[in-house]
Amino acid sequence: MRLSQSFIPTMRQDPGEAEVISHRLMLRAGMIRKVATGIYSYLPLGLRVIRKIETIVREEMNRVGAQELLLPILSPAELWKETDRWDFYGKELVRLQDRHDRDFCLGPTHEEVITDLFRREVRSYRQLPLTLYQIQTKFRDEIRPRFGLMRSREFIMKDAYSFDRDEAGAQQNYQRMYDAYCRIFSRTGLQFRPVEADTGLIGGISSHEFMVLANTGEELIVFDPDSPYAANVERAEVVPPPAQEPSELKPLEKVSTPNAKSVEDLCALLNIEASRVVKTLFYQTAEDTITGVLIRGDHQANEIKIQRFLGLHDLTLASPELVAKITTAPVGFVGPVGLSHVRILADNAIAALTDFIVGGNEPDVHLLNVNATRDFAVHDWGDFRQAQAGDPSPRTGNPLQTARGIEVGHIFLLGTKYSEKMGATFLDAGGDSHPVIMGCYGIGIGRIAAAAIEQNHDEKGICWPMPIAPYQAQILPVTSSEAVRLASEQLYDELCQHNIEVLLDDRNERGGVKFNDADMIGTPYHIIIGDKGLARNTLEIKDRKTGEKVLLPPDQVTAWIKNAVTQELVRSKRKEKE
């Protein structure tokens, strides 16, 4: 491609709208342009990257026997009503009506559509197992789209669905996908980590997320540095602390704590550690009913765990009004003592605490030397808090560490959740009908591109890993003589003939402009052609990432580049075999 004829609108200045590096660089390198909040056009350069990622994903999907199809973007409300997701999905589901006022939505995911296809077409166990996938644009009306392609409302996703006749087969399929995902992310040149994840409302038996490690990641994970254990904090189990030896308990005591509404206030006022405080969170669990959850002051409640324990799907904190009505105390001063009419759950950490501090159920009062059982009843003990750095690993007991990650893939073993609701069944060898066992497997294509930039850039711009680079080499004629022009043209032809994806910067620009654009775009190899070099019969090849330079006679450049590109592509493929 000749830059003079290409549509690669690079920007000299940082656009005001972009926060994170990947978003800024995608805009500046002319890869994407915004159309509306969370909605982007992919310009030629961006599309090339997307296509390369898609190709890798396709190769690995096909390799594990998944077959590609394409489901529609628009799907009828009826299917979504069958699984109740028409209501559950909430505002994130983009709904619209056709001219006959029939309800439709833009697919945020395709379990319903694929399950419908399955139940119409598949009858017999002989047709199983079956894995289908597509690469399709999805729509989710995110609360707050941000960071460019990282969290957008319209995005490209690879979604695969597996159908098995039994649990063992489904597990096998799940494992095959897990392995395929590892290969995909290795091949795209990303540093990633599979982590145990919550199955969320999608439900099911097991789930893993694939996290690209990056400080700008929106997800928090905990990992055990000495074992493969890693989990999303939403999911990570917290090991209960060892039981305490019974000891002499101090008598309950009231203390005046004016305006100390938060744990922080209270600690400052009483000069104590947050770990001595127990906060009482109230969730509305039915109309006019609240459930209290006791969490140590320095811990964070994990609503997903509480939700799962209570068997609810939308847990919300009770309003201050409701809390005040039921407990007769203002929020900030509510505690479990004397609240026998409210169901109280307590996090396991509380069991190891004695003589702690809770709200006193009157304004500006807290209680000291409170002890569970002696002073109040706990209805249920459990793991209700979020894991944090330093907690013991559930596998080895070593202290866990935390890291930020970008979720680029998520796999679920669904079980029969959708097949049962939608009547997707098959007949076994004995003629009995069973709901098919499903799995679903997603990869954010655009998000991989963004994550790759987060991991591979410097102050000058992007440093693409070879397998997903939009172009493999870029020729920079940095002086304007006829000799340089001819040498550039000749090299360009040669590289094209050898199937190297090459950009020729034939614009009438000064060297500096070309250097800066090439660095920003991030082509892995830059070939610099100038009069100085030609006089010595050399061209300069620069490795974008390392900055290393090689001087070569013009007639050796093509072979060198061809070899280097091939090596890098082979290396990325080999990595996944290890």
Add this chain to the structure above:
RNA sequence: CGGGGCGUAGCGCAGCCCGGUAGCGCGCCUGCUUUGGGAGCAGGAUGUCGGAGGUUCAAAUCCUCUCGCCCCGACCA
């Protein structure tokens, strides 16, 4: 959904408080010179000041409404 901020030339911004000819830098066009890390000189084009309504002799500027965008938060007591 709540709070804050911003919409002025393709991009980045000033002007708005205190109403009176719409500006700056970059980019763009023409010409000449230049050409190994975002060139110099000369000349030039470009705006429904996000939109609607209002106040006023006069509105980018004041008032009301509206749309779009950005950031933070969305209940951890």
